[in-house]
Amino acid sequence: MKFFFILGLFFSFFLKAYAQHNPWDSLPHWSSLQRYNETITAPQLERLLQTVYVPDGSWRSWITITRETAFIEPYPGAPQRIPLRLANSPADCKPVPRYFKRPQERKPLPGKPLSGLHIVLDPGHLGGAWSKMEERWFRIGHTRPVEEGTMTFFEAKILAKRLKNLGATVQLTKNHLGPTTPLRPWQLRKSAIEDLKNEGKSSWTPRELQAKEEILFYRTAEIHYRAQRVNQEWKPDLVICIHFDAEEWGNPKHPMLLPSNRLHILISGNFNKNELTKENDRYALLRKLLGQVHAEEVAIANAVAKAFEDRAQVPPFIYHNPLTARPALDSNPYLWNRNLLATRLIEAPVIFCEAYSMNDPLVFERIQRGDYPGRQRIGGKKYPSIYREYASAVTEGLMNYFGR
Ligand SMILES: [Zn+2]
Known part of the structure; x- marks a missing residue:
């Protein structure tokens, strides 16, 4: 029995090695999921699958849950299913193997409420000279160009300073504008042709x-590269992906400004059948689920969103297609x-902030003002710098969650 199991894994390795073509792909180590043996009960596993990770129920075609064991089919026709032993009751659950600390495992120093907390900040996109290629650039006449990747990098640096002052250890996924992956577009021709054919x-x-x-290059390879460094090198307690949202702006040289200010925070989940x-x-889904980070991600995102709501008074962004996103918490x-690439690849708790709308007229004006101390009057009301407001909201949310 065991011999066939090993033979099956061996065979699947070669099948997949043969099929692999993307330079960022690594082979799934299905058998490694067994380190989660007896860390979750059958009802807990089923609830996470059905309510968080695969609410369309399609997980049933490759996972069979019995009271004692979950049988996972790694790929259609696999000679052997991967067994995951389940705990009898919540009290019997073994600790989940994880490198990230839970809030109660930290011992903060007096006056440094976030000490012992290791945070990675991930400024979304490449920015700078790459902003046009990644379609994160627009400009009205001779105004300051709006480049999301440049803004997120600036934001991450401001936020890092605040969190360090409170005692946190903070690491950015990049220390310059532009890509971190050593790959370049011309090296991805084979994958590109494959995708076009698909x-x-x-x-x-x-x-x-x-x-x-x-x-x-700028999306898939770059996000894989950053996630790999987060998981293998930095191993933080929390990752915050920093983004500025926008409404469709049309032609980047004649962009549309529309009242569209908003906020939402994304958490890994809602994988669909396709x-x-x-x-x-x-x-990736099972590794994420078995790491049992969902409850913590929701709690942190909840605290950050509440702080944002208080400070910035931005309305929530609402998704209308449940295939894309579903509410994570009824009360927020x-x-x-x-299901985003970054949030599913990163194993540690991760929240993905989509704040403001860069082509909302007021937000656009605030971006034009850049960073400044205090408040400036815009259209009859006084506003802090948008970067400082963003940093204050995230810091306050984290303090409310971790700093007590
Ligand atoms: Zn973005």
């Missing part, structure tokens, strides 16, 4: 191919479960 295309223009290479056709994604309309 989209049903049999021919494409050089521009279409280049666009595909670029998107694989997304779960990929073996790597099914593996700012929190959504959504």
